[in-house]
Amino acid sequence: MADWIIILGICGIYLAITLVMGIIPGRKVSNSAAGYVAGDRSMNVLILYFVLGASIFSSFAFLGGPGWAYSRGAAAFYIIAYGALGMVPFYFFGPKARKLGAKYGFVTQAELLQDRYNSKVLSALLAVLTVVVLIPYLTLQMKGAGLVLNTISEGVIPEWLGAGIAYGVVLIYVFFSGVMGVGWTNTFQGIFMLIIAWFLGIYLPEKMYGGIGPMFEELIASDFGDALTAPGLTSSGASWDWWGFSSAVLISAIGFSMWPHFFMKAFAAKSDRTIKLTVVLYPTFQIFLVPILIIGFAAVLAFPNVTPADSILPHVLLQMDLPVILIGLVCAGTLAASMSSGDAIVHAAASVAVRDGFSKSPSLAEWMKSEGNERKMIRILVIVISLIAYYFAVFAETDIVSLLLGAYGGIAQIFPLVFAMFYWPRANGKGALAGLIGGILVTLFFLYNPEFKPLPIHEGIYGLIVNLALLIGISLATEPEERERIERYTEL
Amino acid sequence: MNDKIPNGLVFSSRSPKRRKRAFILIPILVVIQLCLIWPIYPLMSSAKPLIFGIPLSFFWVIMMVCLSFISLLIFFRKDTETTEDE
Numbered sequence: 001m002a003d004w005i006i007i008l009g010i011c012g013i014y015l016a017i018t019l020v021m022g023i024i025p026g027r028k029v030s031n032s033a034a035g036y037v038a039g040d041r042s043m044n045v046l047i048l049y050f051v052l053g054a055s056i057f058s059s060f061a062f063l064g065g066p067g068w069a070y071s072r073g074a075a076a077f078y079i080i081a082y083g084a085l086g087m088v089p090f091y092f093f094g095p096k097a098r099k100l101g102a103k104y105g106f107v108t109q110a111e112l113l114q115d116r117y118n119s120k121v122l123s124a125l126l127a128v129l130t131v132v133v134l135i136p137y138l139t140l141q142m143k144g145a146g147l148v149l150n151t152i153s154e155g156v157i158p159e160w161l162g163a164g165i166a167y168g169v170v171l172i173y174v175f176f177s178g179v180m181g182v183g184w185t186n187t188f189q190g191i192f193m194l195i196i197a198w199f200l201g202i203y204l205p206e207k208m209y210g211g212i213g214p215m216f217e218e219l220i221a222s223d224f225g226d227a228l229t230a231p232g233l234t235s236s237g238a239s240w241d242w243w244g245f246s247s248a249v250l251i252s253a254i255g256f257s258m259w260p261h262f263f264m265k266a267f268a269a270k271s272d273r274t275i276k277l278t279v280v281l282y283p284t285f286q287i288f289l290v291p292i293l294i295i296g297f298a299a300v301l302a303f304p305n306v307t308p309a310d311s312i313l314p315h316v317l318l319q320m321d322l323p324v325i326l327i328g329l330v331c332a333g334t335l336a337a338s339m340s341s342g343d344a345i346v347h348a349a350a351s352v353a354v355r356d357g358f359s360k361s362p363s364l365a366e367w368m369k370s371e372g373n374e375r376k377m378i379r380i381l382v383i384v385i386s387l388i389a390y391y392f393a394v395f396a397e398t399d400i401v402s403l404l405l406g407a408y409g410g411i412a413q414i415f416p417l418v419f420a421m422f423y424w425p426r427a428n429g430k431g432a433l434a435g436l437i438g439g440i441l442v443t444l445f446f447l448y449n450p451e452f453k454p455l456p457i458h459e460g461i462y463g464l465i466v467n468l469a470l471l472i473g474i475s476l477a478t479e480p481e482e483r484e485r486i487e488r489y490t491e492l
Numbered sequence: 493m494n495d496k497i498p499n500g501l502v503f504s505s506r507s508p509k510r511r512k513r514a515f516i517l518i519p520i521l522v523v524i525q526l527c528l529i530w531p532i533y534p535l536m537s538s539a540k541p542l543i544f545g546i547p548l549s550f551f552w553v554i555m556m557v558c559l560s561f562i563s564l565l566i567f568f569r570k571d572t573e574t575t576e577d578e
């Protein structure tokens with residue numbers, strides 16, 4: 001039997017387990033929107049930990065992480081540096097959001113902001129921003145899954161089919177089980193990819209260099225030695241400067257907890273303690289990036305000049321004489337990384353599109369009031385959004401990576417609004433709207449016209465400066481929201 | 493109406509002790525974050541020496557993740573001790 005059939009067999013078993021684990025929990029939740037979107041607010045620490053952890057570690061971590069270490073050296077430490085504290089704001093915002101959600105029935109981030117700032121326009125704007133940002137994110141996950149199955153089957157499975165199979169499974173369990181399907185599969189996928197990553201990160205240096213220490217000694221003595229000095233290299237191979245590194249870390253740390261598919265899990269948590277403990281434990285998940293980067297470093301001397309750098313992990317697997325079962329497990333682990341992010345993203349995008357977008361239309365809102373119709377609508381959107389992302393993944397030739405890199409700058413613009421929602425009573429709808437729009441426009445302007453930047457820092461920082469100025473200035477210049485509304489948020 | 497709503501930030505918390513602890517935690521976390529970017533990280537940015545076989549620039553980042561974990565853990569334990577949170 002050809003090796004690749006065994007490898008695909010292992011991936012097939014993995015997909016079957018995921019499917020079963022994804023469908024079962026859906027039978028237990030109610031058929032309301034709160035059941036489908038927020039799991040009846042019942043997630044415990046174990047599930048929340050893996051939902052948040054595994055949905056952040058996407059195929060970017062599994063394929064891009066080693067790719068960065070391989071091609072950019074110490075620049076890859078950026079991925080760890082922003083995650084060290086990126087989740088901390090959620091310790092403070094999360095429990096407040098959860099309490100308000102349980103009291104007033106909110107299940108998305110935009111519903112919370114809409115209520116505090118008394119602005120339907122804000123909600124619609126956030127719905128559009130969410131969908132626009134999450135679709136390319138989902139597309140990238142699909143491409144990753146297609147790439148893995150295509151590479152290991154030695155081209156027998158075309159990328160469109162590979163992506164189609166993996167995301168067919170995701171579509172089925174998200175469709176049936178909503179967020180609880182995401183929860184249970186992410187727990188399985190998370191544990192699976194943690195084990196694979198630690199194993200590879202220790203096994204590869206041991207086999208190739210006789211240990212991690214000897215590996216780094218050889219690396220430092222080689223031409224690559226300079227790249228290990230922070231902040232490493234840019235994607236073009238020049239030295240990265242501290243402006244670029246520091247501002248990228250900051251903007252990513254600020255944006256981290258603001259991703260809609262991340263933030264809205266506050267509404268799914270069972271208690272405040274669940275959220276807090278999840279944030280506290282999160283660095284134990286973060287540390288899993290250490291072996292991931294080591295995989296990339298291990299490949300530097302053994303396999304020079306592999307392009308694109310993101311394909312370094314599959315490349316190493318195919319070139320080295322590894323047991324076939326191991327290769328199968330790693331491929332399944334990579335699928336797990338892709339799918340555990342993809343499921344959370346498609347679920348969030350569909351939920352937000354319905355709750356914050358379509359439900360604002362009076363005629364649809366009327367229809368959705370009757371039992372189960374809202375869930376029906378979200379399910380339709382799950383299919384529609386999957387198909388759109390699939391279309392981009394397979395047919396369109398758009399440059400998606402650059403879209404996604406710009407996204408962090410855009411997502412970070414939500415931070416001032418969320419902060420002010422809880423801590424600045426004087427903030428009002430006009431200020432929030434002006435800040436968000438201004439921040440996004442400035443970020444986009446500098447993203448596409450980097451030559452106008454006064455300093456070589458991340459465009460999102462300029463966006464944030466304008467955002468804050470507008471939020472503060474316009475809020476102070478106009479009337480505050482009514483007292484009763486504000487106190488719901490500031491006195492928690 | 494207008495003059496009743498304060499212009500500044502309001503950090504209301506049912507427990508003043510918790511507020512005090514949060515005001516200790518936040519500066520610690522800010523310092524940790526600064527250790528991971530300019531101006532502190534450049535002091536530790538060299539690849540050599542190797543610490544436990546790992547370059548200093550890498551080891552330093554891992555250390556900071558551990559430090560943020562420990563400081564949050566201590567804060568969390570105090571936090572859930574005093575406020576009866578489910």
